[in-house]
Amino acid sequence: MPSRGVAAPPVAADYQRSLALRGDWSHLTRDVPFPARWSDDGKTLYYRKTVQEGFAFVAMDRATLRKAPAFDAKRIAAALGRATGERVTGRDLPFDSFTIRGNPRHLEFMIHDEDWSCGLQDDACGPVQTGLRPRGFDAVRDLRVPARNTPVPSPDGTWEAFVRADNVVVRAKAGGAETRLSLDGTASDFYDPESIVWSPDSRHLAVLRVRPGFARYVTRVEAAPRDGGQPRIHTQLYPKPGDIIDSEQPVLFDVASGRGRDIRTDDFADAYPLRNGDVGWSRDGKFLMFPFVQRGYQRAGFISVEVETGRAHLAADERARTFVDAGRLYEHVVGNEGRELIWVSERDGWRHLYLFDMTTGHIERQITKGPWVVREVLRVDDRKREIWFGASGMTPGEDPYFVHYYRIGFDGSHLTALTPETANHHAAISPDGALLADTYSRVDLASRSMLRSAEDGHVVGSVETGDDTGLRATGFRPPEVFHAKGRDGTTDIWGLVVRPRDYDPARKYPVVENIYAGPHDSFVPKDFWPFGYHSGGDKVIGMQALADLGFIVVQIDGMGTANRSRAFHDVAWKNLADSGFPDRILWHRAMAARDPSYDITRVGIYGGSAGGQSALNALLFHPEFYKAAVAFAGCYDNRMDKIDWNEQWLGWPVDESYVRASGVENAGRLQGRLLMIVGEQDANVDPSSTFQVASALIRANKNFELLVVPGGGHATGRSEGPIGYAERREFGFFVRTLQDGREPDWNRLSETDRTNRHEE
Template sequence: MRRALAPALLALSQIAAAQEPGVADRIQASIDLRERWQWLTRDIATPPDWDADGRRFHYRKTVEGGYAFVDVARDGGDKRPAFDAVALARALATLRGKPVDPLRLPFDAFDYADNRTAIVAQIEDDRVRCTLVQAVCTVVPPGPQPRPRGFGVVRDLRVPADNHPRLSPDKTLEALAVDHNLVVRAAGGGKEVWRSQDGSAGDFYDPETIAWSPDGRHLAVYRVRPGYPRMVTRVVSSPPGKVQPELVEQLYPKPGDAVDQERPVLFAVADGRRTDVADTLFPNPYHLSELTWRRDGRSVAFDYLRRGFGQARTIAVDAETGAAHVAASDDPATFVFRDRIFGHDVGGLGREIVQASERDGWRHLYLVDAATGKVKRRITKGSWTVRDIARVDDDRRRIWFSAGGYVPGQDPYYKQWFRVDFDGRNLTRLTHADATHELRFSPDMTRYVDVYSRTDLPETTELHDAADGRLIETLEQGDITRLTAAGFRPPERFTAKGRDGRTDIYGLVVRPRDFDPAKRYPVIENIYAGPHDSFVPKAFWPFGGFAGGDKVMGMQQLADLGFVVVQIDGIGTANRSKAFHDVAWKNLDDSGFPDRIAWIKALAARDPAVDATRVGIYGGSAGGQSTLNALLFHPDFYKAGVAYAGCFDNRMDKIDWNEQWLGWPVDQSYLDASGVVHAGKLQGKLMLVVGEQDSNVDPASTMQVADALIQAGKTFDLLVIPNGEHSAGRSSGPVPYAMKRQYDFFLRSLRGEGVADWNGPTSPRP
């Protein structure tokens, strides 16, 4: 019997071997899809940059083979190339020592300089200036640099502070630090007038924080007690051009570490009299903002964020007495969202503050009496959320802003734009298309350029009169004819109810280009559930990061291998109500999974081709953490995952992001979300990918998960990218190795396919 079966088994193995190169070829075709499609759109423009005088603006748009920059007059009509791209490419090639394609210049944006005879752009780590009359490019030497701070809260004392003398308003005196003390002397290094006497290395006056009052009578400065200088040490195993490994160190404060303690101090310039400001109103600061004097010089103000992110205040201090009072405050029951704190001192006089707050459950604008800290009146209200605040006009007492959820029945993540008066009257909607809008206003607020789109509607770029919204000119109309002819189909927008059966959850569905409704397809979720934003694309442009969680192209590449790929914004992400967002507070292990699972099940109930019994998941950074947690906490639903550069244990990650969402001090909520603590719960198939030189998330976080999985006897795949940074493996790059490995992993784990040997002589090469 065994002898009879042997020829049949051999024949089957030969058939399988013959099929394997086909799978490899399919994977390579998916990898190559981005390059084939990326240059097929026309006239899709980015939001513009205005000149400082408001006379012209410029933007980048897609053209045959790449991009072009366009320069336009403020009233339209006069459109022309922003510069000679061919000449500029030659000049950049000379500077960089390698060819530069004029249709693919190595920058996305630029500023005109020297009366428009030159441009300045950021190219990788360099600021580059290029003259235009005769194209010559040079690197702009960096000016004085502030002392680095680890995630903004611990100064790197290995680096000297920027201690250049700060001139008084009348330019007769200057202030600086000498031997950790504050010194005032005659300008130009002249005779010393006075110096403080109590500074030391452990309690010093920071020269970078010196602030002169407008009348020159007072100085404000922060006195600093240094925090804990935690260093993360990484081994560079494969330094380019060298044989032996190297070590690098990074100042990297983590949750619970002591941060720099800053205390504002006032000095009378005439005699050096010092006034310490009592910290009664700002105890236990996580961060204090720059010291800002009111225009009349009678008080100085700063913003205070309490450790644990539970309170944000604007504190005003009397220049003569040092007495402090709360000019505005936000005191939620859960957290203040640091990225969305907004306060505008009307007229710079400390009398009124325009404040953004979620105190009623939605982010809205308020006018606050800065003398008492009490709200004078609401400016906006309703079950919708204020997003961007573009301008506050103190003279006209008017505000321009964007909002989501204002239009009933419209996707609440679409941004529409408005203006409103300080008293809440004359709320005027400026944009109307059923799409998401990005506006850029001229400096005098008389014109704006509107770039609007949806995932199924390419960008339209229009110039408008800001007074009445009148259309002046349609500047560009995105054309995707060739992209569509090549097989592109927009992702499907799908909405289903979340965990409570009431809340609408929004997402996208990407199917294979050869989708057959009679077949059954495994599902793969592209996850990024960080509470700091929402992530499902709303605008059209589909090209971007492969596993970054925010672009359609990578989802299409994966879908073409025989999957339905989805992306969802579950409860706990931003840009909806405060209650929607609060679910993430001290609850990062949730990641909106109850909503995501309900959404995918609803999709499968509607579409029999969607197989909700074979579900995979992938993501990077916070999305990597969510990917692992899907397999740990929801193994009955998620069967396979690829986790890139995950912050798997929040105690190991950077201080700012993690204390924002899990609070301070470090408590049980950190353990509840930890992939290290819960590694023994792993079911399903897991692949971990990490860059050896990740400076965003300590790469030891991945290795500690690997160790815990080994200790628990679990099997998994681990891919370490030598020299790789935080995004290693998450973009196609010149050698899309991790991309290839991810595709192979999902084919094996969810479809029973895969490439047996990537090293065979017929395997595709990048």
């Protein structure tokens, strides 16, 4: 048997090939469909698919299955280019999913987490302006911006309500004198005009009275504006853990009598602010209803208010010893009559659907049950008393993260599987509830899309069948899926492995882990599309680019992440320093025992945002295993980061758990080699988090590397900034620290040299 050798360090041409891999490979598949959406009338299915040199946007007629371009992509590209000042082509529009609605018709989509709209007749493109007052992470209203105070008409068209001088006013819609319904509103305790909601019978209205929270602002200096000139100052409303948040008091007004009544309930005390649209009415106008999450995320529920008496009671109550996952709450008022409520709960240790009696707050029955997880609810049919939902972990022997879709009765009967293929499914149900548009794939199976009956799942028609022949012909090798036992010795931990295209099992390869351990989700890819369904972030293709420089690159979902049991998830509670490392290290060791080429004496790790915090923590808390780390835009001290994400997992008030996870407090523990990369204008994670770690490392006399990208945002190194620059710095760092190699002298390479090397 040949001796195990070590591959030669990469040269400039190898880096260039890796950095060009996304561009070289991204258009080699054909007819790979992305998850679809239905038109509002349910007659048309809209989706994106891969074609030669880019993407096409398709509209398929439901009745005939005929396909046509959904819109003129070249025109939209030109309009988007004018609106953004960026180069946009019709074959590479910067969004994955879209909707067409309205008259005149307009195209709706998202760019960089911002809603956009383009008119299909006038080609006018721009961000969607809601006119609503911004809020800092949904916790504090930005009082620098006036609230939208457009009069809100009553359903019968008789009245309209608005706020004048911080108080609620009504007047006849046809004109006439104004009637003040409140007199106690002040600038420091005001009625919010954006929260006004009329009862269906137009007799009552509800509104929130608000005591403003603490307006904390983060200040950033833009040292090198792209258009030249002097540095600029940017301020951002940025509430942090422990800050005083907006306090809201629901108030109910009787329009005829002018009487107002505060909705008093201890259950709503210390609640996080409600979102626009959270407050609603029963169809008969007898009940006012709204959800709540108490601060600290250990209690949530749904409140029903009897309008005639003002009595408020819990229609559903969710409590947790650790946390209630607010991002995964779901409620549906059956028939909108205020009598029954479908609610998601983890009270039996798994995320399931329950039917509550809203008048008593008692559970009528548990609808779904078993050692598996409800992932989403597609549709509730109140008349048929049936639910369509997605779930994972129900099929024995299958990857427990694969989502399948099901139909079930309110009483838990007639559970029907609708998407049987062993794959990860994305489904959209037609507005009439008759059809499912099902797109499914695996990392080793190109995406397929079809129409199914929502009754029993039988295939009605084929939409698209993806073809990855061209991609595989260039050397694409699907990631290897691997699972091993976690820290408890019984739970399977799932991950995937990406090897170099010239992988030689007779060699020893250093290992690099791509980590994101945020408790809000699971992250190991389950879908085929190696470039990701959404813009930004790390994809399989990025892992392949690094692997081709002589590494084995892996990604793992350890304990503390979501979409498994409650116990699996609870590991994260007040324990963000854990990041699933005990499970990850066992997974690595199991992989090494199986594969001699997997060298766990040379393990590196990289990640961004919460993954950046985890990458640093690998060197602080597990230096015996991890030797090098690249941390992008990390929230290294959770006291410096945004309020909502951090209080969700570490609780409130701020306590010792924030200190235990802090890279600042633990900087003196650093061992191994560290590179931190941060964008100067990061609006997601306060850049001060990076600089405070750097300061602490210097005080501790620790060596490290720091790259600050002027003007860069949160995604610096992935989808922003100089193309490939931060990523090349990451690649070179791992070559130096794990391979003992030397990077090319990039400063001495001319553009001609680089081009020639790439063409080699």
